[in-house]
Amino acid sequence: MAASGAVRDVIGELAHGLRATANPDGGWGYMPGHRSRVEPTSWALAALVAASAPGDGWSPMPHLQFLRRAQTPTGLLADQAGGSPNYAFSALAAIAVDGTFPRPADPWFRRLVEGIVGGRGVAFAPGGVLDRQQNALQAWPWVDGCFSWVEPTAWCLLLLKRMRAQRRDARGPARIDEAERLLFDRCCADGGWNYGNASVLGQSLDPFVPTTAMALLALQDRQEHPLVRTSLSWLEANAERERSGMALALGLICAARFGSPSGALEAALADQFARSRFLDQQHVQAMALYALAAGRTGAEVFRV
Amino acid sequence: MSSGRATGGVTRRAFLSALPLAAAAASCRPARFTAGAFDRAARSPMVLLPASSYDADLVDVVARGLRMFDLPVAGRRVLLKPNLIEFERGTAINTHPAVVHAAAVAFRAAGAREVVVAEGPGHRRDTEYLVTASGLADALADAGVRFVDLNHDEVREVALGSHFTGASTIYLPETLLAADIVVSMPKLKTHHWAGMTAGMKNLFGTVPGAVYGWPKNVLHMRGIDESIVDLNATVRVQFTIVDGVVAMEGDGPIRGRARPMGFLAMGTDVVAVDASCARIIGLDPQKMPYLREAGRFLGHVAEDRIEQRGESPSRYRTRFDIVDHLTHLRA
Numbered sequence: 001m002a003a004s005g006a007v008r009d010v011i012g013e014l015a016h017g018l019r020a021t022a023n024p025d026g027g028w029g030y031m032p033g034h035r036s037r038v039e040p041t042s043w044a045l046a047a048l049v050a051a052s053a054p055g056d057g058w059s060p061m062p063h064l065q066f067l068r069r070a071q072t073p074t075g076l077l078a079d080q081a082g083g084s085p086n087y088a089f090s091a092l093a094a095i096a097v098d099g100t101f102p103r104p105a106d107p108w109f110r111r112l113v114e115g116i117v118g119g120r121g122v123a124f125a126p127g128g129v130l131d132r133q134q135n136a137l138q139a140w141p142w143v144d145g146c147f148s149w150v151e152p153t154a155w156c157l158l159l160l161k162r163m164r165a166q167r168r169d170a171r172g173p174a175r176i177d178e179a180e181r182l183l184f185d186r187c188c189a190d191g192g193w194n195y196g197n198a199s200v201l202g203q204s205l206d207p208f209v210p211t212t213a214m215a216l217l218a219l220q221d222r223q224e225h226p227l228v229r230t231s232l233s234w235l236e237a238n239a240e241r242e243r244s245g246m247a248l249a250l251g252l253i254c255a256a257r258f259g260s261p262s263g264a265l266e267a268a269l270a271d272q273f274a275r276s277r278f279l280d281q282q283h284v285q286a287m288a289l290y291a292l293a294a295g296r297t298g299a300e301v302f303r304v
Numbered sequence: 305m306s307s308g309r310a311t312g313g314v315t316r317r318a319f320l321s322a323l324p325l326a327a328a329a330a331s332c333r334p335a336r337f338t339a340g341a342f343d344r345a346a347r348s349p350m351v352l353l354p355a356s357s358y359d360a361d362l363v364d365v366v367a368r369g370l371r372m373f374d375l376p377v378a379g380r381r382v383l384l385k386p387n388l389i390e391f392e393r394g395t396a397i398n399t400h401p402a403v404v405h406a407a408a409v410a411f412r413a414a415g416a417r418e419v420v421v422a423e424g425p426g427h428r429r430d431t432e433y434l435v436t437a438s439g440l441a442d443a444l445a446d447a448g449v450r451f452v453d454l455n456h457d458e459v460r461e462v463a464l465g466s467h468f469t470g471a472s473t474i475y476l477p478e479t480l481l482a483a484d485i486v487v488s489m490p491k492l493k494t495h496h497w498a499g500m501t502a503g504m505k506n507l508f509g510t511v512p513g514a515v516y517g518w519p520k521n522v523l524h525m526r527g528i529d530e531s532i533v534d535l536n537a538t539v540r541v542q543f544t545i546v547d548g549v550v551a552m553e554g555d556g557p558i559r560g561r562a563r564p565m566g567f568l569a570m571g572t573d574v575v576a577v578d579a580s581c582a583r584i585i586g587l588d589p590q591k592m593p594y595l596r597e598a599g600r601f602l603g604h605v606a607e608d609r610i611e612q613r614g615e616s617p618s619r620y621r622t623r624f625d626i627v628d629h630l631t632h633l634r635a
Contacts, residue, residue, distance in 0.1 A: 029458075030453075030456035030457070030514065031456070031457075034457075034458050035458060037514065039514065079514075079515075081458065081459065082459040082460065082461060082475045082515060083459070083475055083512075083514070083515035083516075084515075086515075086517075088517070122525070141517070141521070142516065142517025142518070142521065143515075143516060143517060143522065145522070145525060146517065146521040146522055146525055147521055147525075149517060149518070149519070149521070151429075151517075151518065152517070194427065195427050195428070195518050195519055196519075200496070200559075201496055201555055201559075201627060203555060203559045205558070205559075206392070208428060208430065209430075210429070210430050242430065242433050242437075243433065243436060243437070244430050244432035244433035244436065245432055246429075246430045246432065246433070247430055247433055276432060276436070276441075278432055279431065279432050279435075279451070279453065281431075281432070281453070281456060283456070284432065
C-alpha cells in the first residue's frame with residue numbers, strides 16, 4: 001500500500017515540525033516551547049527514527065540522552081518539569097528506546113525495567129458498591145499509591161512481553177498474567193476499553209478508541225481470546241468515529257500491528273491534521289508521525 | 305476501581321461516616337487550615353437568573369449577572385474553567401458550549417485583557433476529540449478565544465492552602481496560576497460519590513493528568529471531599545457561573561438524566577453558590593462533607609449568610625433523584 005501524496009506531505013510537515021521544536025536539552029514538551037517531558041520525547045524519538053532516512057543529518061542521540069537523564073533512583077523516569085515517576089510514560093520510553101536502539105545490557109535500561117517490574121497498583125478487597133470488578137487485581141498505576149488503570153497497564157504489559165520474548169526478564173510472567181487478567185476484567189461490555197472502569201454502580205460505561213488501541217497492542221499475542229476479538233471488532237467499527245489525532249493515530253498503529261493497515265485511517269489522520277493540527281500538541285503530532293511513517297511497515301516498535 | 309472507593313470492603317458512605325474529615329484533626333497532624341488566612345465577607349451575594357434554553361440571549365444573562373458583583377475585570381486575565389469530562393450526544397454531561405461562549409463574550413465586554421477557556425478532562429485524555437465533538441471548539445472559534453488543555457500544560461508545584469488530605473503540595477498548571485480571575489463554570493449535576501458537583505468539585509479538572517494520570521486517582525485516594533476542599537483553598541475561584549439551564553440528576557456525573565432547570569447561578573463565593581444549588585436540588589449542604597468543611601473558612605453555607613439576588617431559589621427548588629447510597633444527603 002503506497003502512501004498518498006497528502007499523507008507524504010503530512011509526514012514531511014510533521015517530521016520537519018518536530019525536528020524544529022526539539023528543546024536544547026534534547027526533549028520535547030507537550031506544546032512547542034514548553035519544558036521537555038518524557039512522554040512527548042518518547043513518541044518523538046520513535047516517530048523521527050521511523051521517518052528519517054540515512055544521511056539526512058538527524059541524530060537521535062540528544063533525545064536518548066534526555067531520556068537517560070530523566071531516570072530517578074527508582075529506575076523509573078520522571079519529568080524534571082514536575083511530577084513523580086510515572087509508570088505509563090516510563091514504560092513508553094522503554095518501548096521506544098528498545099524498539100529503536102536496543103541495548104539490553106545497558107544498566108540504564110535494566111534499571112528502568114526493574115523499576116517497572118517492581119511497581120504495582122493498590123489492591124482492594126472485594127465487596128462494597130463496586131462489585132463487578134476484581135479490585136484485588138494489581139497491574140500498574142499512573143503513579144505510586146494509586147489504583148491500576150488501562151493506559152499504564154497496557155504500556156507496562158507490552159514492555160514486559162517484549163522482555164519475555166527476548167528472555168530478558170525472569171520475573172515477568174507472573175506480572176504479565178495478572179496484568180492480562182486485569183485488562184480482561186476491565187473490558188467493556190461490547191468490547192474495548194476506557195480509562196479503566198467498565199461499569200460503575202451497575203451501569204456499563206463506554207470504551208474509547210485510544211485506550212482500546214493501547215490495550216489491544218498489549219494483547220496482540222492473545223488474538224484468539226474472545227475479548228480481544230470482540231474488542232478488535234469494536235475498534236475496526238469505531239476507529240474513524242473519534243476524530244482526533246490521538247484516536248486516529250493509535251487506531252492506525254493498532255491496525256498495523258494486527259496486520260490490517262488502513263488506508264482510510266491514514267487519510268482520516270492526514271485530513272484531521274489539516275483541520276486541527278492536533279491542537280499543536282507535540283505528543284499527538286509525534287504519535288501521528290509514527291503511525292503514518294511506520295504503519296505501513298507494521299509499527300515494529302510496538303511488536304511483542 | 306471506581307473513584308471514591310476508599311478502602312477494601314467498605315463503602316464510601318461508611319468510610320466517610322467513620323472519617324468525617326476528622327482524622328486530620330488528630331493532634332499529631334498540622335492544622336487543616338489557618339484561621340484568618342481566608343478573607344470572606346459577612347454575607348455572600350449570589351444571583352439566580354432565568355435562562356430558559358441555550359438559545360436564549362445568554363450573553364445578556366451573564367453580563368447582567370456580572371454587573372451585580374463588584375468584580376474588577378478590566379485589564380485582567382480571565383480563565384474560564386468549564387466542566388468537560390466526556391461526550392455523549394444528547395446528554396447533559398458538560399457545561400454547554402453556549403454558556404462558555406456567552407461568558408467569554410461577557411468578560412471581554414467587561415474589559416478583560418485576555419480570556420482563555422481551560423480544562424483538563426478527567427477521564428479522557430483525548431482533549432482534541434472532546435473539544436471538537438462537544439461543540440466547544442466551534443463556540444470558542446466564534447468567540448475568538450483560545451483553549452488550553454490543563455492536562456498537558458506546564459506545571460508548577462505549589463503549597464496547598466489547607467491540609468485536609470494530609471498532603472502539603474500539589475502540581476498545578478501554569479496557565480491557571482497565571483490567571484488574575486479564575487471563573488468556575490460547572491454543569492449542575494448530582495455526583496455518585498460527592499453528592500453534587502458544581503463550582504467546587506469542578507476544580508478537579510485543574511489537576512494535570514500528565515502528572516497524576518487519568519482518572520485523577522490521586523485525588524480519590526486522598527479523599528474526594530478532602531481534595532475538593534484543599535483544591536479550593538489553593539486555587540481561589542473569584543467567580544462562579546453554574547450551568548443550570550439543563551442540569552443532571554440521578555447517577556451523575558456521567559450516567560444521569562438531563563433535568564431542565566432554566567437558570568444560571570452566579571456569585572463571587574463558590575461555596576455559597578454551591579450551597580444554594582444544593583438546596584435547590586433538594587440536598588442539605590451541611591450534610592455534604594466538603595461543603596460543610598468549606599463553610600467553616602472558605603465561604604458561606606448557612607442560608608442566613610447568603611444574600612440571594614435575582615430570582616428566588618424557591619422558584620426552582622425541587623428534589624433531584626440521587627443514587628441510593630447517598631440519600632442521606634437529602635435535605
